Amino acid sequence: MKLTREEVQKVATLARLHLTAEEEERLTEQLDAILRYMEKLNQLDTSRVEPFTHAVDVVNAFREDKVTNHPNAEALLANAPDTDQTFFKVPKILE
Amino acid sequence: MNPAVLTLHEAGEKLRKHELSSQELTLAAFQRISETDDKIHAYITLCRDAALAQAKEADERLKQDGNAQPLLGIPIAVKDNFLTRGLRTTCASKILGDFMPPYDATAIKHIRDAGAVITGKTNLDEFAMGSSAENSAFFPTRNPWNMERVPGGSSGGSAAAVAADQCVAALGTDTGGSIRQPAAFCGVVGLKPTYGRVSRYGIIAFASSMDQVGPITKDVRDCALMLEAIAGHDPADSTSTDRSVPRYSDALTGDVKGLRLGVPKEYFISGIAPEVEHAVRDAIRLLEKNGAVVEEISLPHTEYAVAVYYIVATAEASSNLARYDGMRFGHRAGAKDLLETYMLSREEGFGPEVKRRIMLGTYALSAGYYDAYYLKAQGGRALIKQNFDAAFQRCDAIITPTAPSTAFKIGEKIEDPLQMYLSDIYTISVNLAGLPALSLPCGFDGDGMPIGLQIIGKHFDEATILRLAYAYEQATEWHRKKPRIED
Numbered sequence: 001m002k003l004t005r006e007e008v009q010k011v012a013t014l015a016r017l018h019l020t021a022e023e024e025e026r027l028t029e030q031l032d033a034i035l036r037y038m039e040k041l042n043q044l045d046t047s048r049v050e051p052f053t054h055a056v057d058v059v060n061a062f063r064e065d066k067v068t069n070h071p072n073a074e075a076l077l078a079n080a081p082d083t084d085q086t087f088f089k090v091p092k093i094l095e
Numbered sequence: 096m097n098p099a100v101l102t103l104h105e106a107g108e109k110l111r112k113h114e115l116s117s118q119e120l121t122l123a124a125f126q127r128i129s130e131t132d133d134k135i136h137a138y139i140t141l142c143r144d145a146a147l148a149q150a151k152e153a154d155e156r157l158k159q160d161g162n163a164q165p166l167l168g169i170p171i172a173v174k175d176n177f178l179t180r181g182l183r184t185t186c187a188s189k190i191l192g193d194f195m196p197p198y199d200a201t202a203i204k205h206i207r208d209a210g211a212v213i214t215g216k217t218n219l220d221e222f223a224m225g226s227s228a229e230n231s232a233f234f235p236t237r238n239p240w241n242m243e244r245v246p247g248g249s250s251g252g253s254a255a256a257v258a259a260d261q262c263v264a265a266l267g268t269d270t271g272g273s274i275r276q277p278a279a280f281c282g283v284v285g286l287k288p289t290y291g292r293v294s295r296y297g298i299i300a301f302a303s304s305m306d307q308v309g310p311i312t313k314d315v316r317d318c319a320l321m322l323e324a325i326a327g328h329d330p331a332d333s334t335s336t337d338r339s340v341p342r343y344s345d346a347l348t349g350d351v352k353g354l355r356l357g358v359p360k361e362y363f364i365s366g367i368a369p370e371v372e373h374a375v376r377d378a379i380r381l382l383e384k385n386g387a388v389v390e391e392i393s394l395p396h397t398e399y400a401v402a403v404y405y406i407v408a409t410a411e412a413s414s415n416l417a418r419y420d421g422m423r424f425g426h427r428a429g430a431k432d433l434l435e436t437y438m439l440s441r442e443e444g445f446g447p448e449v450k451r452r453i454m455l456g457t458y459a460l461s462a463g464y465y466d467a468y469y470l471k472a473q474g475g476r477a478l479i480k481q482n483f484d485a486a487f488q489r490c491d492a493i494i495t496p497t498a499p500s501t502a503f504k505i506g507e508k509i510e511d512p513l514q515m516y517l518s519d520i521y522t523i524s525v526n527l528a529g530l531p532a533l534s535l536p537c538g539f540d541g542d543g544m545p546i547g548l549q550i551i552g553k554h555f556d557e558a559t560i561l562r563l564a565y566a567y568e569q570a571t572e573w574h575r576k577k578p579r580i581e582d
Contacts (some may be wrong), residue, residue: 008454011458012454014457015457016441017437018438019442030451033513034455034516036114036460037402038402038403040398040399041406046477051474051476051478055291055304056291069142072198075195075197080422080424081424088423
């Protein structure tokens with residue numbers, strides 16, 4: 001089944017990514033080729049294995065619940081596109 | 096002799112004997128940079144003044160302490176995806192703008208505490224996504240052995256800087272081969288440690304279940320010394336292990352007698368360059384002659400690794416890169432409302448490969464496709480891990496080529512993403528399984544380009560792969576060859 005341009009648009013919106021018409025066209029073609037290659041995974045019998053998400057046995061790493069405030073708010077805010085006093089200033093969320 | 100050519104252990108010895116000062120060594124590195132980096136473009140940001148101040152401080156410490164730590168006073172280059180306090184960090188992306196990290200990554204803290212001198216931040220594929228360093232938003236890095244060729248990626252800048260003597264050693268990261276493949280392409284040594292061996296805190300995240308920090312160096316002893324300095328538990332990275340850090344340099348005995356080496360038959364089928372195969376087979380014979388026991392093994396799911404990897408890695412990346420929303424740091428586009436701010440900031444800030452991977456990962460995780468792609472890939476990952484577990488029942492290490500070819504030409508694969516992905520075939524399984532692996536030089540092809548030998552070890556058994564690599568290096572001269580950088 002060929003990947004459609006509508007699907008690419010839908011995924012781009014999910015990813016919060018604006019695409020130009022040209023990008024959309026190119027990505028439809030490239031992603032289709034890559035996904036076709038991925039189809040080889042259908043040959044694999046994975047019914048007898050547990051999906052594997054972590055490379056080494058990691059158990060919960062507990063530590064003391066200690067507050068460690070970053071001492072340098074100024075440096076953190078210095079990277080912000082917009083600030084107001086000690087706050088990050090962001091576009092309006094509610095109309 | 097120009098001190099820039101020294102290895103870390105050679106330079107360290109001279110520093111401790113006061114035959115050389117860190118300031119002389121640092122100046123020599125910057126001299127090389129000014130002579131060669133307008134051609135190679137290994138660095139995005141240089142920090143000469145800070146480096147010379149650190150070198151001066153190191154010289155003071157060296158005066159007082161004859162038993163100083165190995166890294167004291169050594170100029171080290173850092174891939175530009177490590178946060179470095181007060182030193183611009185770009186990840187080779189426009190979306191970070193002039194990001195000034197408020198803190199150091201743990202690996203950076205370790206090398207600073209050890210007295211290393213940071214020369215600058217090296218080029219990479221944007222967000223470490225790529226195999227050629229061509230995906231940088233700034234410029235491609237060139238291979239010091241041939242300016243028409245890529246240095247490999249994503250840690251292409253770090254590998255090129257080490258090969259060109261623009262630093263003594265470098266730090267990189269490896270999610271699917273990003274330390275080992277550029278090390279192979281540039282004729283230097285690169286180690287991806289076991290997942291969990293080195294803290295990932297302060298590394299700009301790409302695929303968190305596979306990202307790992309490691310050294311790129313001029314020889315194997317340097318690699319062991321660098322790993323000793325950066326390995327260890329970090330409360331800020333809950334996946335870092337609290338196992339103690341061995342003295343890896345003690346493993347460098349030169350003796351490989353009785354070590355059992357597996358050679359996976361699936362790594363020597365179609366697609367491998369004949370000269371690469373010859374060089375790797377010769378290396379295996381040499382290790383056998385020196386007492387290692389060689390056996391053919393099978394890793395039957397190798398052919399699925401690229402498909403598995405590019406689903407798992409892109410899924411994790413699409414999630415990790417959601418944080419670039421133009422709100423708290425980085426690029427924010429002018430837009431009419433919040434949604435448009437997100438969409439346009441990301442459109443303007445990310446390059447083509449990053450967008451492609453975000454799209455692929457979002458697709459694989461989206462409703463209706465999750466089971467067919469993401470879950471299926473995790474099943475494939477389990478099978479690949481089982482293959483290695485079975486192999487390591489029979490052998491102590493696995494020997495393979497690092498890459499199917501030597502460095503390809505700039506522009507050769509950039510228009511065909513799938514071909515680029517397929518060039519990672521020998522390195523990505525290691526990340527999927529969380530294993531440690533090292534690449535070291537094992538020859539040159541007819542065009543004079545370096546060939547890399549990959550040694551894969553058991554979980555947390557970096558000592559054995561370093562031991563094997565050192566024994567091979569001692570028996571050969573490849574690592575002593577230097578590129579002649581032409582005008």
